Amino acid sequence: MEPAIRAEGLYKRYGDHEALRGVDVTVPAGEVFGVLGPNGAGKTTTVRILSTLLVPDGGQAFVSGHDVVRDPRAVRRAIGLAGQYAAVDEKLTGRENLRLIGTLYRMGRRTAKARADELLERFSLRDAANRVVKTYSGGMRRRLDLAVSIIAEPAVMFLDEPTTGLDLTSRLALWEMIREQVARGATVLLTTQYLEEADQLADRIAVIDGGRVIAEGTPDELKAKVGGEQLEVTVAHHRDVPAVTALLGRLVVAPPTTSADGLTVSVPLHDGFGGVADAAAALRPLGAAVTDFGTRRPSLDDVFLALTGTTATPERTTP
Amino acid sequence: MTTITSTPLVPVAPPALAGAASDTAALFARHVRHIARTPEKLLGVTLMPVAYVVIFGVLFGAAIALPGGSSYGEYLMAGIFTQTMLSTVSSTALGVADDLGNGLVDRFRSLPMSQGAVLLARTASNLVLSLVSITVMALVGLLIGWRVSAGAAAALGAVGLLLLFGFAMSWLGALIGLVVRGAEAISAVAFLIVMPLTFLSNAFIPLNGLPAWLRAVCEWNPISSVVAACRELFGNPAPAGDSFPAAHPIPMAVALTLAVLLVTAPLAVRAYRSAVAR
Numbered sequence: 001m002e003p004a005i006r007a008e009g010l011y012k013r014y015g016d017h018e019a020l021r022g023v024d025v026t027v028p029a030g031e032v033f034g035v036l037g038p039n040g041a042g043k044t045t046t047v048r049i050l051s052t053l054l055v056p057d058g059g060q061a062f063v064s065g066h067d068v069v070r071d072p073r074a075v076r077r078a079i080g081l082a083g084q085y086a087a088v089d090e091k092l093t094g095r096e097n098l099r100l101i102g103t104l105y106r107m108g109r110r111t112a113k114a115r116a117d118e119l120l121e122r123f124s125l126r127d128a129a130n131r132v133v134k135t136y137s138g139g140m141r142r143r144l145d146l147a148v149s150i151i152a153e154p155a156v157m158f159l160d161e162p163t164t165g166l167d168l169t170s171r172l173a174l175w176e177m178i179r180e181q182v183a184r185g186a187t188v189l190l191t192t193q194y195l196e197e198a199d200q201l202a203d204r205i206a207v208i209d210g211g212r213v214i215a216e217g218t219p220d221e222l223k224a225k226v227g228g229e230q231l232e233v234t235v236a237h238h239r240d241v242p243a244v245t246a247l248l249g250r251l252v253v254a255p256p257t258t259s260a261d262g263l264t265v266s267v268p269l270h271d272g273f274g275g276v277a278d279a280a281a282a283l284r285p286l287g288a289a290v291t292d293f294g295t296r297r298p299s300l301d302d303v304f305l306a307l308t309g310t311t312a313t314p315e316r317t318t319p
Numbered sequence: 320m321t322t323i324t325s326t327p328l329v330p331v332a333p334p335a336l337a338g339a340a341s342d343t344a345a346l347f348a349r350h351v352r353h354i355a356r357t358p359e360k361l362l363g364v365t366l367m368p369v370a371y372v373v374i375f376g377v378l379f380g381a382a383i384a385l386p387g388g389s390s391y392g393e394y395l396m397a398g399i400f401t402q403t404m405l406s407t408v409s410s411t412a413l414g415v416a417d418d419l420g421n422g423l424v425d426r427f428r429s430l431p432m433s434q435g436a437v438l439l440a441r442t443a444s445n446l447v448l449s450l451v452s453i454t455v456m457a458l459v460g461l462l463i464g465w466r467v468s469a470g471a472a473a474a475l476g477a478v479g480l481l482l483l484f485g486f487a488m489s490w491l492g493a494l495i496g497l498v499v500r501g502a503e504a505i506s507a508v509a510f511l512i513v514m515p516l517t518f519l520s521n522a523f524i525p526l527n528g529l530p531a532w533l534r535a536v537c538e539w540n541p542i543s544s545v546v547a548a549c550r551e552l553f554g555n556p557a558p559a560g561d562s563f564p565a566a567h568p569i570p571m572a573v574a575l576t577l578a579v580l581l582v583t584a585p586l587a588v589r590a591y592r593s594a595v596a597r
């Protein structure tokens with residue numbers, strides 16, 4: 001069966017800056033595919049090419065079996081897009097925005113009306129439905145934009161950082177919505193900077209950096225790449241850290257690492273519970289005030305750090 | 320493996336022309352809502368021209384005499400009508416650039432809709448604004464002594480010509496908006512185009528007194544043809560010229576306006592397709 005999304009060797013240049021340097025992506029129908037990468041990695045560029053907004057300088061891509069360059073209209077009939085920034089008409093109300101896009105999808109006025117009402121309800125926008133979007137908060141706009149993008153129940157959905165700027169409730173509601181879309185058979189490609197989100201939602205993840213896919217696999221496969229469990233010991237006082245580090249270092253082969261605040265010492269754990277017991281026994285006579293002691297499986301953050309040399313947490317402050 | 324079982328909401332292939340018409344209608348309604356919700360815009364397209372009519376017609380009309388003793392106020396009306404149609408250039412350009420900037424054009428381009436509909440709906444909705452301006456200006460003009468003396472049919476012909484000219488200027492504006500993009504740059508470019516076109520024409524001054532070369536430039540300016548055609552159709556005083564455009568203002572005005580339309584509309588549609596595809 002033809003995959004829902006297939007891209008081969010996508011290449012895109014802006015002036016002499018290479019935004020994409022040969023991106024390959026294959027997403028079988030019904031899958032949630034996460035695209036993870038730091039700022040400037042090429043996530044948005046990839047989404048824009050796949051959703052027919054941008055013509056690649058090299059490579060080819062097929063969505064629902066249609067070539068995005070040769071047959072954009074067939075692709076557009078199959079897709080829904082929520083870009084990185086909400087694209088809604090500020091001077092129209094939420095309801096008018098939904099009806100307009102529904103009509104432009106050619107679903108007929110009556111269906112467009114009914115779908116608009118349904119989605120306003122689903123995205124908690126009923127009370128604001130008749131207000132012009134100019135008066136909406138950032139999160140409300142984002143929710144409206146997402147509602148607009150699924151109004152036609154597209155077979156393939158592209159969501160570019162869909163939860164950036166959403167509060168926790170809205171984020172959870174969006175995850176729920178994505179799962180529902182998948183349950184009805186849709187394929188979803190979403191980009192994110194939140195590793196937790198990719199972990200929660202995606203069947204498979206591609207990590208891209210510098211315009212190239214540098215790793216791909218299920219969340220578990222990616223985590224396995226950076227090794228097994230870690231033992232973490234957190235102490236109350238900095239003065240105890242050197243002793244704890246030395247002690248844990250003696251138990252394992254790899255050198256311990258210390259967290260940014262200098263209070264948590266981690267070591268890779270090789271022989272499971274045996275190692276935990278040894279560490280606990282060795283720490284006891286030390287008399288240090290241990291505030292936390294436990295094992296942790298590697299997160300996608302660790303994967304990301306190991307693969308790209310940067311953390312994926314977006315910068316919250318802008319200069 | 321799951322497949323989509325519910326009936327798809329998007330029909331497989333809607334008939335092209337009917338689809339394009341319904342897209343244009345939906346987007347036209349969008350622009351009409353915008354107009355209704357931006358009273359300052361309506362004020363802009365009515366107050367400004369009315370101020371022109373009053374200031375030029377009453378003040379200058381009293382101070383300036385035309386060769387042959389006819390009224391300068393009467394002479395001016397066609398010029399002010401035409402100049403108002405020219406102001407569509409910058410308003411359309413700014414609107415198009417706004418849609419580009421806020422991502423709506425990306426949204427439209429990701430939909431299985433007719434892409435020409437986006438620009439057509441905007442330029443067509445400008446006709447509504449133009450008609451409002453023309454009506455208000457005409458009423459104020461009639462109040463202060465402007466008269467139509469070539470019959471109702473000819474006057475309606477003049478209104479039709481003005482609307483056609485406004486429509487062509489909308490397409491020119493759309494093209495400028497798509498190519499220039501930045502709001503400040505758009506204002507500058509529109510000014511650089513509109514100002515010389517207005518003042519190197521017969522809109523406000525009779526051309527008789529100009530040196531021959533300058534007079535030739537002004538006579539071949541499409542604005543002069545539109546203004547002269549309107550004067551003829553409204554039956555307002557117009558010093559006759561003997562150059563070709565001055566002698567045949569109506570066919571020249573229609574031909575030049577259509578020529579502008581035929582050049583700018585396809586260019587604008589092309590710019591629309593590539594503006595977002597880069």
Ligand SMILES: Nc1ncnc2c1ncn2[C@@H]1O[C@H](COP(=O)(O)OP(=O)(O)OP(=O)(O)O)[C@@H](O)[C@H]1O
Pocket residue numbers: 014017018019037038039040041042043044045046084597
């Ligand atoms: N229109 C453009 N002109 C010039 N360079 C561009 C343009 N769009 C993107 N780029 C460059 O291409 C690279 C990839 O950009 P892209 O927007 O795809 O990154 P991204 O992964 O979506 O980043 P972010 O997480 O910040 O959204 C960046 O280096 C960016 O500066």
Ligand SMILES: [Mg+2]
Pocket residue numbers: 043044045084160
């Ligand atoms: Mg991006």
